[in-house]
Amino acid sequence: GAGVSQSPSNKVTEKGKDVELRCDPISGHTALYWYRQSLGQGLEFLIYFQGNSAPDKSGLPSDRFSAERTGGSVSTLTIQRTQQEDSAVYLCASSFGDLNTEAFFGQGTRLTVV
Amino acid sequence: GNSVTQMEGPVTLSEEAFLTINCTYTATGYPSLFWYVQYPGEGLQLLLKATKADDKGSNKGFEATYRKETTSFHLEKGSVQVSDSAVYFCALSEVGGTSYGKLTFGQGTILTVHP
Numbered sequence: 001g002a003g004v005s006q007s008p009s010n011k012v013t014e015k016g017k018d019v020e021l022r023c024d025p026i027s028g029h030t031a032l033y034w035y036r037q038s039l040g041q042g043l044e045f046l047i048y049f050q051g052n053s054a055p056d057k058s059g060l061p062s063d064r065f066s067a068e069r070t071g072g073s074v075s076t077l078t079i080q081r082t083q084q085e086d087s088a089v090y091l092c093a094s095s096f097g098d099l100n101t102e103a104f105f106g107q108g109t110r111l112t113v114v
Numbered sequence: 115g116n117s118v119t120q121m122e123g124p125v126t127l128s129e130e131a132f133l134t135i136n137c138t139y140t141a142t143g144y145p146s147l148f149w150y151v152q153y154p155g156e157g158l159q160l161l162l163k164a165t166k167a168d169d170k171g172s173n174k175g176f177e178a179t180y181r182k183e184t185t186s187f188h189l190e191k192g193s194v195q196v197s198d199s200a201v202y203f204c205a206l207s208e209v210g211g212t213s214y215g216k217l218t219f220g221q222g223t224i225l226t227v228h229p
Contacts, residue, residue, distance in 0.1 A: 031215050043219035095215055105158040
């Protein structure tokens with residue numbers, strides 16, 4: 001596609017429910033990143049994929065968070081048993097994975113846990 | 115670990131004023147440095163970058179110089195416009211290990227430009 005696509009753009013869920021957030025990276029981009037943007041915390045790194053493997057999961061805040069990437073393309077971030085503190089904008093970015101290459105960001109998914 | 119410190123905002127300027135947003139970093143090795151911008155209702159987009167010491171990144175009238183001796187990457191523009199109103203993020207990129215290309219961001223600076 002022309003850019004990084006994320007869906008849904010907005011998600012309201014009840015506390016305790018599971019949610020899945022989807023990211024479609026730019027075709028051919030081998031590297032994919034998830035970030036979280038929240039008030040007071042700024043932009044936080046969550047996880048990095050190179051192809052289908054995730055060499056860096058250090059930013060996942062708890063074991064309720066998981067992510068996978070299939071076919072070297074689409075990625076899904078899953079949050080189980082959502083809590084109110086999970087409310088944030090979840091951003092996905094992709095790049096060619098070279099040292100100085102630009103990362104292109106999606107519009108994000110705004111998650112609200114009520 | 116790596117970190118980025120940005121001047122706190124918000125910053126409010128009149129059109130045609132001079133802009134500086136300070137950014138300093140702490141990093142192991144030699145990271146690449148970036149400024150990203152988020153316009154209202156839009157996603158993050160790259161504004162400019164510099165990949166080694168003394169490099170100057172520039173775009174849309176904005177400039178920033180990679181200063182290794184002061185570990186800084188301050189953003190400047192000589193004459194801002196209303197359309198520059200946005201949130202600006204300074205960031206550095208990991209250059210190796212398991213986190214290749216991972217970005218560490220500053221807190222962001224909200225810029226509002228009035229006519």
